[in-house]
Amino acid sequence: MASLEDIGVSALINIISAFAFLLAFALLRIQPINDRVYFPKWYINGARASPRHRGNNNFVGKFVNLNFSTYFSFLNWMPQALKMKENEIIEHAGLDSAVFLRIYILGLKIFGPITIAALLLLVPVNVSGGTLFFLSKELVVSDIDKLSISNVQPKSLKFFAHISMMYAFTFWICYMLYKEYDTVSSMRLNFMASKRRRAEQFTVLARNVPHGSSHSVSDNVDKFFNKNHPGHYLCHQVVYNANKFGRLVRRRHRLQNWLDYNQLKYERNPEKRPTLKTGFLGLWGKKVDSIEYYTQQIKEFDLRLTMERQKVLKDPKCIMPAAFVSFNSRWGAAVCAQTQQSKNPTLWLTNWAPEPRDVYWKNLAIPFVSLSIRKLVISLLVFALVFFYMIPIAFVQSLANLEGLERVAPFLRPVIELEFIKSFLQGFLPGLALKIFLYILPSVLMVMSKIEGHVAFSVLERRTAAKYYYFMLVNVFLGSIVTGTAIEQLHSFLHQSPTEIPRTIGVSIPMKATFFITYIMIDGWAGIAAEILRLKPLVIYHLKNMFIVKTERDREKAMDPGSVDFPETIPSLQLYFLMGIVYAVVTPILLPFILVFFAFAYFVYRHQIINVYNQQYESAAAFWPHVHSRIIASLLISQLLLLGLLSTKKAANSTPLLVALPILTLTFQKYCKSRFEPAFREYPLEEAIEKDTQDKASEPEINLKAFLADAYLHPIFRSFEEVELTEVKVEKSPDPVPSQPETEPVSPTHSHSPSPSHHSHEHEQEQEHEHEETTTVQHYEVGPPANVYQYGYAYHENIFHYNVNSYQETQHDAQHDYIVESPHSYYHY
């Protein structure tokens, strides 16, 4: 057990490393050459086209900051980060980011008063107890323990102080949570009300469309919704299975990268044309000219792509039993999304369509029966992963020891036998498997969530966050408190009585306070400081800059703004809440460390959100109910553990007082759920009709059908052959003749145009879990949106690089394109 000095040393080390990161960040961020790494958001939204620091217009000044005065204001990003107001952040980065920041503020609001109260009231109570002073000869007692509940004698009446503080803390936390839920839900409603007309407000995703024997899916959809939503149904877009097409696009894109690389090489060294061997891995085979080879290959691929595309459009087998169904009013869509359509409740499942950029196409085709089986399998797998993940790792570790290595590679023996290498490897190898596992864990969980069959990236991220939280709760929190692996814990929990479990854990809690303090400093302080440095994107950007980037546009592509990594940040935030709430009564000295974490992380993430991150979708804070309910879960856990702890302290007269607390907390949670959660699940009709009325008043002549026609058209397809598109667009361009879709009869042929531009494509980019460089290109409309009727709002689409050229040519006058490369945007593998 660590003493106060040990903690001090650890704190010193972590503070120094945190400052080192901050210093490195301060130095790197003011170099113009890194401007696109540390301020990509400003490039993306068009506020900046080239580095700001251009005082010295010489050659060196373009890459290195020569204005030395800026080197001294090394923390000046902090006040800068605070300048922006919340509504500006919502405008600038979306509601998701703004509400994400609010979680840190909530942490400060919750733990600030709790820290003061606990330090002022509980610590004196604990210190004056003094069991440990008597026992100190037998036990190894730390100074921290003198401040904790361990120091109070069994059967002491002082436990009433702890119990009443637990009550006070619970009420305070519930009050803050209630206020915050209220605020966030009204922010969400306001945000949705303030949004411009968007396709997803009018669109519902219908899944499990039955296959009529004679009719096509599209006819079925038209017939069904014309019949059951007469006067509201407008049009629909069917979903195509374009997995193979997506794979081809990806391979063509890789060829394009190689071509760019070789062309750049040739430009820099014009004497020697680059060559390559066509055989396996370029190791043997015929030697050919690289540039010609790749140009030829790309030409062939374009042909194959065209053919594949024709096949997808023609083949009825490629049509998935799902469709995006659009209505002529928000009211109609809200009604369809919230009601049961068919007599068979497994057919015609309707739900709000995700944002176009949020759709995860691949999962749209999963049938109903398969969904429940998938959910079962995945929940079993998650359970196994949480409790048995050590088994395969131990197996790999047993293989990866030195003897195994020597047997596999006998020629390495002389090297391995060296003493210092041997000891290094022996310390290093067993941990390697675990490190790799923990590194790839979020990706594995994301794959699991994808297999579960969710159709939006936002939902996938939330589900992944949930799984990650379970893993952290069992393996980080409980695993640190109760010694032994998770599987041993599971075994002992199954064979212990239910009342014994909180006791076993509760007893160990005060003893582990120092461990968690160290954890907070490493993960929370130094880890967050490392986050702001963005080492990985920095390196990757400069590598790309060196090898691929030819034009300014390529440089835009090479930027990787990233986004708030919800699947990892939210569970770890919840872990901090859990630690804070559990230790608030037990070892209050832990609380200041948590406070520092919340404050510091708030600064860092505020800076990143303003300057760096570029969210891939906007879910309007849909993750909030999960954050809320997990904080409530933390409360319940802390109450149960305190109950267990006190029951071992023989505080029989006071312990029963705690029993009411979990019941009250659960009731509070139930109330909050019914009071606020509908705002996150449904779209109230009152709101829908209000917006509809406003719209009708402000733009009575809008052609909604044209606006919605290609909203859910896959961007790959949209930009593939612009010629075909423009043909279609003639009919969709803003019509001077007022045409009200509400009154005109909806004809099936009208709503489902036979032109291929009405079909959506699936691209398989996210399906293959390789670490390849799939360059996604993002479009931002800047300035007055000339073709607002086609795009509706400045959303950003994943368009593959090679399509941009043709797209650019035809659309160059209409819109301004920023092209950004973001290989790790949604996920991390």
Add this chain to the structure above:
Amino acid sequence: MASLEDIGVSALINIISAFAFLLAFALLRIQPINDRVYFPKWYINGARASPRHRGNNNFVGKFVNLNFSTYFSFLNWMPQALKMKENEIIEHAGLDSAVFLRIYILGLKIFGPITIAALLLLVPVNVSGGTLFFLSKELVVSDIDKLSISNVQPKSLKFFAHISMMYAFTFWICYMLYKEYDTVSSMRLNFMASKRRRAEQFTVLARNVPHGSSHSVSDNVDKFFNKNHPGHYLCHQVVYNANKFGRLVRRRHRLQNWLDYNQLKYERNPEKRPTLKTGFLGLWGKKVDSIEYYTQQIKEFDLRLTMERQKVLKDPKCIMPAAFVSFNSRWGAAVCAQTQQSKNPTLWLTNWAPEPRDVYWKNLAIPFVSLSIRKLVISLLVFALVFFYMIPIAFVQSLANLEGLERVAPFLRPVIELEFIKSFLQGFLPGLALKIFLYILPSVLMVMSKIEGHVAFSVLERRTAAKYYYFMLVNVFLGSIVTGTAIEQLHSFLHQSPTEIPRTIGVSIPMKATFFITYIMIDGWAGIAAEILRLKPLVIYHLKNMFIVKTERDREKAMDPGSVDFPETIPSLQLYFLMGIVYAVVTPILLPFILVFFAFAYFVYRHQIINVYNQQYESAAAFWPHVHSRIIASLLISQLLLLGLLSTKKAANSTPLLVALPILTLTFQKYCKSRFEPAFREYPLEEAIEKDTQDKASEPEINLKAFLADAYLHPIFRSFEEVELTEVKVEKSPDPVPSQPETEPVSPTHSHSPSPSHHSHEHEQEQEHEHEETTTVQHYEVGPPANVYQYGYAYHENIFHYNVNSYQETQHDAQHDYIVESPHSYYHY
């Protein structure tokens, strides 16, 4: 432990008593004087107006059956009960009753093959084992145990037979359940589709209407729905708080009964006018003429009622924040019922309105916050009741012993000291409290459900059934297996490990088989035979006949057809399923007893449903999902218990095979829930629009507004002053001029008529948990429904007796009234 002979003796006793009941029933049912007790359903639906057996037209023949040949066909009700086909039963008694009978058939279908398989395959396996033959000297072993799993040696490979049978049984039960759920859900949809136009198809119950500061509730409703459901909203009816009015009506009704009684007394004995004393309990005070006194009193009450009624209608405080909102199409109502209306999700809660006769008015006004608190409190109370009910009973028992009695009433001492009285009392008194408790338990649970705040009798009955099931599961099933009271069990369960609990119970299971066989014979065989005898209604009917009945109409009122007592019968049915499933593998010899129960109960309830019961509401088999999920729960319990049992048998190699079974069962349950349950919760739009189209085609000129205007008007109010009603009805009578509500503009003044007949009253009849004789009068429309536009279908209303007179006078030409007295119709106190 009972031997086979003991079981035989018990079986003999129970079979004899069951036959005695059947014999008594056979004799009593053919007496003309009992005709209204044993065939009330035929009187109610108008097929019979007087007893059939009128071969002898003399005076005696009216009361006693003199046709002796009918005495010999003593079981001839059985084939009669089977004659009616299922669709005829649906027509005759409703879908609830028909599906209720299907549960028994399901029991036969499930347990028939299981019994054969278990007896043919498992019993030989068990008998050949023969552990018990070796151990018989040490243990008291019954013959039953030789046939059970106890007889198999530990570690035997024979357990594979039991495990594979468990798998086979589980799959068989799931298959049958799936088929049954499919059938029942399509029966429900067909039933709802075949129903004539009914008010509840167009009506939604809106609760938590916000109180506008200046506007009335009614104006608020009009404004809100006109705005948010334009083109669909038709009209609404506000709900009045008429609790006090209801109490007055009830007291007036009691006076009327006394008046009737005294008038009858005077008629039979015209020499002496009946008198009474006006003081406390008629024990002292001034002596007055009874008939004059009651006539005077009733006159005064009528005045007070009129005033109270005026007050209710005038006072805005009596208007509850709830309204029945009607739409001009089923589609509009389905949309409103399934969507969220307001931005604040606790306001404007919309749900399908229950049938008018199913509404529980009192709970309509409960605010949202209160609802969740009520649910919490009641669930805590139910938990306490299930686990701690023995505490107050033990307390009462300790008071009610002989010493206590002597102390309270010393004058009884000489009597109590007599030896045989003393021993009788000592055996009797302690059990009395328990008997009384178990007798009133369903009523207590019903009160709890009412406090929970459900707004329909059907929901109240389902919630009561759920509570009763928990009670039976813990106290009858687990309580019989594990010795000790429920509170002791709870304590040991809390302090045992989760894996220990199924072991503890599992081990005791085979030993308790004889107990459950006896239970089945007493409760299932003799109890069901007692059900058909209807002893209590028989006695009450004849008492009323003697003292109150004057006219033929009074006799109709004195009939008490009762109804299927869902809160009690469904939980006990589920208990039989549980016993059957648990013992199918363990002690198969129990299965034939269960089969006999299902077959016999099927006959009895079929007879009762055809001839006796008169359902108070029609929920279209809404209870089915509960039945289904509790059979699934029984499966899970049986699997866990078998797991526990086998783990004590050291069958380590075979036991893990069972672990997959609960997971598969849970997945099946989840699938069924999503596949079928929406049919029981929502109304698909496809169905709604189909019916709307049919309606428009068949009756294009219907005035829907008139049809809906007083559908949810409380019957008390409707019949109170028929004069006012007729004024209103002028405008509602079928209009020869075609008026289509879908197209005409809905004006607020039109939809909410200022006439008081548009308001609904609450009557408080069910709130007081006294056993008093609140005579509810039921109206049945027979023959061509002349005013179908006002009533829609032959529903029956609770109208208080004294209102019928005026009602009769004005409505006599329009409809035929059957008036039936049913004090215990919905509930049992």
